[in-house]
Amino acid sequence: MSDRISVHITKETLRVANCYEHVSHVSAGGNAMFIGTVRNQTKGNEVLKLEFEAYTPMAIKELEKIAQAVIEKWDAIKVSIHHRVGTLRVGDIAVIISVSTPHRAASFEACQYAIDTLKETVPIWKKEIFRDGEVWVSAHP
Numbered sequence: 001m002s003d004r005i006s007v008h009i010t011k012e013t014l015r016v017a018n019c020y021e022h023v024s025h026v027s028a029g030g031n032a033m034f035i036g037t038v039r040n041q042t043k044g045n046e047v048l049k050l051e052f053e054a055y056t057p058m059a060i061k062e063l064e065k066i067a068q069a070v071i072e073k074w075d076a077i078k079v080s081i082h083h084r085v086g087t088l089r090v091g092d093i094a095v096i097i098s099v100s101t102p103h104r105a106a107s108f109e110a111c112q113y114a115i116d117t118l119k120e121t122v123p124i125w126k127k128e129i130f131r132d133g134e135v136w137v138s139a140h141p
Helices: 016-023 056-074 104-121
Strands: 005-010 030-037 045-054 078-084 086-089 093-101 124-130 133-138
Touching (some): 005 056, 016 078, 016 093, 030 104, 056 078, 056 104, 093 104
Parallel strands (some): 005 078
Antiparallel strands (some): 030 093, 045 086, 045 124, 078 093
């Protein structure tokens, strides 16, 4: 894959600086970033933690397709999509998407497209763990 794309699925803590450093470029007039975190509740139920699983080989390919589409549709300079798997606590970062483009509007649109498409196409699942039970839900409805 090109040096314009950084795609990772990892059990390690995601670092915002890593994604920003990848997309930072002198030609970029706009850098947009989406950071998805574990919230403390879902539909009124207190969330204790989430467990994410992925079919990693296919998920990487899908993330690369999303990043390539962002480059083509929005003339993006660079794209970074990092997703965490394993057990995450409330407040942990689950996903970071960062996009640099020549102009700001394109970077916002591209970031929105990337997270929406990720949720629809990438084989990642999550289990929500509550005080009184747990449920597997699609991380990407």
